[in-house]
Amino acid sequence: MTFTDEYKGDNAMEAHVNTKLHVIHTNDRKQMAITLAQYERHLSLQRHKIVGIDLEYDNDPEATQKPALCQLSIGKNHPVLLFQMSDSERCTVFDNFLADPRYTFAGFSINGDKTRLERVKLEVANFVDIQKEWRVPEATKPLDSLGDVSGVLIDDYYNNMKKKITDDKRQRWAILPLSRRHIKYAAKDAYAAMALVADTCVYAEGLQLTNTEWRGMLGCLMIHNRGFCAPFLHRLTTADLQESWKLPSTIKFHAPSSGKLTLETEHKNGYGDMEADYHIDSEDCINITTGWKDFVSQNGFEAGEVAMVFFYKEEDSIKFTIFTI
Known part of the structure; x- marks a missing residue:
């Protein structure tokens, strides 16, 4: 049975102060395709075609765990798409979007995500690992989560983001319906990954970096x-x-x-x-x-x-x- 839950306007999800996210949570392949078509129209006009991505897994043992939810974001002015993979049939539109070499997909500590995607025969093109690329010189503590890094570069609001949801709730991504707390957490993860990369791409026209x-x-x-x-x-x-x-x-x-x-x-x-x-x-x-x-x-x-x-x-x-x- 297909569903689409939309959070916008007064019901939008708060990313941080003054930033509200329009969120679409769905297992409907038609709704997912409509949202991805909107993404593609916007990205076609951008020099830096950056998509924030994150995955949440089902509650199987780690050796057989698979993606339950895929979170995608291209910025605060566009919906965050939460596609419920655990409750949807395979979709070529979705597969092709992830595999499109025109886009840069930004995630955090992506090795686990890659492994889970391989188990369902999916691959993400141009997968950038924020954790590997970014380091803090002489840091007093390791930035070992997306929330830690986002707290430095985007807003203090993201600090301790992982503590906003309990371990028990974190194991329930394949159990529907997801709570509002789950939706907010998932939307913020995808948006933060996109913003960390996109907000640093302010180049003078023609500037190329080694x-x-x-x-x-x-x-x-x-x-x-x-x-x-x-x-x-x-x-x-x-x-x-x-x-x-x-x-x-x-x-x-x-x-x-x-x-x-x-x-x-x-x-x-x-x-x-x-x-x-x-x-x-x-x-x-x-x-x-x-x-x-x-x-x-x-x-x-x-x-x-x-x-x-x-x-x-x-x-x-x-x-x-x-x-x-």
């Missing part, structure tokens, strides 16, 4: 308290390292039209902290002026390096934290 630069960027992102999760990435040119640096108009930062800001960096020459002037010109571009050249010289920035810039406010001051990779 594997070394990519891993360096992820390492910087995993340092606590470094501003927004979505930095501005730019490969520095010789012109950028002169008297001033003009950022593109795509960088929208609410600030007075001119004033002073603090430039902070951790670079090959060590920690740097300096004050500079800025103004926002008629094209809405932020121009860092007096102080910028000295900052560049002090820290040894070179043309060709990729600058990763976080923007944030501290009381009445503005701070740009710059890493180069």
